[in-house]
Amino acid sequence: MTAAPTLIRLVHLSDPHFGTENGDAVEAAAAAARALRPDLTIVSGDLTAEGRSQEFSAARDWLASLPQPQIVTPGNHDTPVWNLPQRLFWPFGRYRAYVGQPAAAGFLPGLTVRSLNTARGVQPRFDWSKGSIDLDAVRQAAKEMTVATKALKVFVCHHPLVEMTNAAVSGGVHRGLAAARLLAEQNIDLILSGHVHNPFSLALPWGDGKTYAVGAGTLSQRTRGTPACFLTIEAGPDTIRVAVQEWTGAGFEQGLVWALPRRRLGNYEKEEASLPLS
Structure with a gap:
């Protein structure tokens, strides 16, 4: 039996869109993340603007500057925007070459996390930027996470599974509501996204x-009414504290904070001592 960590700290970044990134903000966010020394760094997609090799190369260098361990998932911009054959037959080939697998899993003491890819190269609808999710894969991810009965359970994808009424764009995830309900009914604590x-x-x-569905902002120049930002998440025994770290042009300052009541954990049991990614 291992004593429960008193606090799980996550850094959640999203949508740097290398090619249209906010250069000062992405560098400062990496420095801030290193100073925070999180238990896990999460990047929820749209690493690039157009899925170009040079953009992925810059994204890979940035990821290398962020604290380990990491969970990274692709977004809709991480497919080749203008190369239709690649979009059709190899939509995440560059992502795999520069970043890794589009889905990942891992355990830490007091934490279990799964990511799934909601982006698609092409779809049978006009707007290919919107999301889609495989419910069988969601069920499997939830089943794997529920084994860690005492851990904070975190699910990561790019598109929000439920629509935000005040958002400038829609996630439009096929089967998103069904996936969100499934995860909630399996007591997954956080569903993290970007987009x-x-x-x-x-x-x-x-x-x-x-x-709780929780979304990070962007670290690109493509802001939509809110500054470039990232999230810090601190999960204690009773509360999950989510804080927005907003870019001022000279540094990051804490903005909006949510204090989310956490379901009771009971006695902690060690699940794994390290975070293997797959």
């Missing part, structure tokens, strides 16, 4: 009401 470029926090209406 809309506006930070948010929302308690989902299913299960015990203590599953």
Whole structure:
């Protein structure tokens, strides 16, 4: 038996869009993340603007400057925008070459995390930027996470599974509501995403009401009414504190903070001592 960590700290970054990145903000965010020494760094997609090799090369260098361990998932901009054959037959080939697998899993003491890719190269609808999710893969991820009964359970994807009424764009995830409900009913604590470029926090209406959809903003120049920003997440025994770290042009300052009631953990049991990624 291992004593429970008193606090789990996550840094959640998203949508740097290398090629249209805010250069000062992405460098400062990496420095801030290193200073925070998080238990896990999460990057929820749209590393690039157009899926070009040079953009992925810059993104890879930036990821290398962020604290380890990491969970990274692709976004809709991480497919080749203008190369239609690649979009059709090899949409995440460059992502795999420069970053790694589009889905990942891992355990830390007091934490279990899964990511799934909601981006698609092409879809049978006009707007290919919108998301889609495989419910069988969601069920499998939830099943794997529920084994770690006492851990903070975190699910990561690029597109929000539920729509934000104040967001400038829609995630439009096929089967998104069904996936969100499934995760809530399996007591997953956090569903982390990006895509809309506006930070948010929302308690989902299913299960015990203590599953939260949380979105990071952007670190690019493509802001949509809110500054470039990232999130810090600190999970204690009773509360999950989500804070927006806003770029001022000279540094990051804490903005909006959400204090989210956490479901009871009971006695902690060690699941794994390290974070293997797959």
